[in-house]
Amino acid sequence: MPAQTIPAVAHYECAPETKEDIEYAAVPIIDFTNAHTPEGRGELAPQVRDAMRTHGFMCLVNHGVTQAQNDRMTDIADVPFSSVPAGEQAQFASRTKELGELQGYKPRGSWHLDNGVRDQIQHYMVVHPVFEQQHPKALHPFLPEIHAFMEHNQFNIIYPILRMLALGLELPEETFVDLHPFEAKGTTLHEEEAKTKNVWMKGHTDTGSITLLWSQPVVALQIMSPDGKWRYVRHVPNSIIVNAGDTMEMLSGGFYKATIHRVVQPPRDQRGHTRLSHFYFAYADADVRLVPCAESSVLQRVGITRKCRDEDAPTMRTYRTMRASMYGNSEVERKDNGVEEQVVGGVVVKHYN
Template sequence: MPAPTVPQILHYEPAPETTQTLDYADLAIIDLSKADTVEGRAQLAVQVRDAMSNQGFFYIVGHGYSPEQMKRMFDIADVPFSQVSDEEKQKYVAPTKQTGSYQGYKLRQYWHIDGGVRDQVENYNINRDVNKRTHPEALRPLLPEITQFARHSHQNVLNPVLRLMALGLELPEDTLVNLHGWDTRSETYVRFMKYYPRSAEDEEKTKNVWLKGHTDFGTVSILYSQPVAALQILARDGTWKWIKHIENAIVVNAGDAMEFLSGGFYRATIHRVVQPPPDQRQYTRLGIFYFCTADDDVRLAPLATSPLLQRVGFRRWFEKDEDAPLMVEWRKARTSAYGQTTLAKSTEEDRVEEEVINGVVVKHYN
């Protein structure tokens, strides 16, 4: 039987890797191909537990997508930016502030960064159920491939990671998987994201920061590695470490919702985006993400039945579990507020700004 044909689209040529010497974070590399056996999952669970509780970030290899498949996905990821007119983009802008949803376009200059400077990044967000809304004409022939990619990210990356994280908490391995259904109501989505070079004036006003240090609001964020160095994490010693590109690897981090569910054991790591090193500054930076949230009706209270949490102790953000926000409440509040609110200077930490969302202090690191 002949192989199915796919629509022809323009190739996106990524930037060459930087030759600059950067202070990279030393992150664990998890080979998911070893998760097929009970013994393999037990070994990987320890690695994931240590990585998530200490750094909140790790790499994944052995995830089942070939380099050729990833190149095709990056070609697809560029379509909503290079093959859709500005006029058509306006028809698909997400009403983010009104609805607390990113579905559709986030165009440039929507987020305030610092010093009166607004962002130079576009993103296009597609719910894992691509039929939830209509899409620009150039993307429509590509929706079957995007659906397949979302399903792969969910079933072959997210679910194995959630099983390993549950085992790390000494819970039944499907505990977290059962909170992240494929057919349930949630905001888990594919994001295509493109950063554009900024002016020297904007770089000076923001001290070269493109997105302030922040945590993600969901449970697990899945980033398919790309070569332009710009992502940094805040290490426990207070320094910013670069995330190194590994060809055909995935970078995974925990978000607020996972920190709530794990009672603070799995840290929502603070990360930011900065100007790339000099040899990459003339290139655009194209990213592919799978941002995951628990089902909308999941209450973000600690999984207190965890034997590990009972031994080591855990944090409660709310005195009563019933006072903890539902996932839908947290994601809508965080999404609506991001880059749109006036932040207050922290009275306790230098270079930190704060806002209160659903009774929780959310910090932004400048």
């Protein structure tokens, strides 16, 4: 985590918590205190397995980052937006549409939502290795802290989760860890700011294996519950919302569910506030082919659900870059139930508008 001598940064004042009566989703809360020992993971593995199989979502507490350290990262997450002039931001714009690259700024209005409406989400992506990426000058003093934060996410949170997901499939504990080296391109810290009305980001599943969303007070995240109804995710201070993505669903043969989620307008008493968030996206190594771990005795008992034939399965690199370049930029086929479909690398990807 951050070194003892750290540069000063302006404090970001988060929005007050909502006081409105809201119907929240049932998200399992997992105490991560003992997740770093084989015995602790063995005890937690059934909880993690059931959470990610039934809900595809869970909430982590006692994850090794203090509230003060979390607040510090929130302050740093605001730097790319509050301390970098628009002209300098343009110099670090991502080339997502052209090349499927995620690093740098995604400007507002990059994605088409519906009926000519463009998004109002801005984010800044930091891609490992942090020090090889070009960054705005204002962010340079904080790169060591960002790197340390990414390491903590990968080694102390992502890897224990991957180990427990492997145990849930009765696979060797390191099965998924071996597919997710920290050196893999595509591991990102995502900092987001959004100001708009109604749906901010339509229903979707994430591309990677596991997404970590460090909870913040603006209640705007909704998940599609098992009964098909959209429900808000409750803010738990200093917690992490964890969800599975398409990659984990494909690697697990459909056993773990890629969670359908969206971002919408918050409750009335939070409207007008910025939703500033920091995320961590974990991807498999670029050359990993996204086929089920068919050697799992669990999958041999319950069966495998594939998104495509094994011989047609894309690599992580192909799937990640194609999804990044196509989202909000290409034609979709709209079904009668409002679901939109795209074919990405031979895999049908659905959006819930």
